[in-house]
Amino acid sequence: xxxxxxxxxxxxxxxxxxxxxxxxxxxxxxxxxxxxxxxxxxxxxxxxxxxxxxxxxxxxxxxxxxxxxxxxxxxxxxxxxxxxxxxxxxxxxxxxxxxxxxxxxxxxxxxxxxxxxxxxxxxxxxxxxxxxxxxxxxxxxxxxxxxxxxxx
Numbered sequence: 001x002x003x004x005x006x007x008x009x010x011x012x013x014x015x016x017x018x019x020x021x022x023x024x025x026x027x028x029x030x031x032x033x034x035x036x037x038x039x040x041x042x043x044x045x046x047x048x049x050x051x052x053x054x055x056x057x058x059x060x061x062x063x064x065x066x067x068x069x070x071x072x073x074x075x076x077x078x079x080x081x082x083x084x085x086x087x088x089x090x091x092x093x094x095x096x097x098x099x100x101x102x103x104x105x106x107x108x109x110x111x112x113x114x115x116x117x118x119x120x121x122x123x124x125x126x127x128x129x130x131x132x133x134x135x136x137x138x139x140x141x142x143x144x145x146x147x148x149x150x151x152x
Contacts, residue, residue, distance in 0.1 A: 071100045106136035
């Protein structure tokens, strides 16, 4: 009976050490992935500032392979899709934006609103643009689009 208790204690100790090592490895990989994401975002932002939207899009696509819910990457790629007339692609990307800051959510609602305008869905556009303005009242673009909508 004593040997069995010792065996169980040893097995429990080994399980704990294995679990601790696995958790440590998961944390290390997560930190490494986050550094990779941050580096890719920095490259993407630099490329966008230089006017190279294609290069920026490639970096943001790589970001999404590492972090599929990265809102900055989603918003940029949705804007590019919209600019290129791929409205369904843009809408699919924007549908992935959840649990984010008001500023990023406002950007998502703004993009959704401008897509609705392009699709001649005035009521949806108005609602989305108003929501964008509510989330980020100091930001002018939603108001500009609403003004255009009301002047039609």
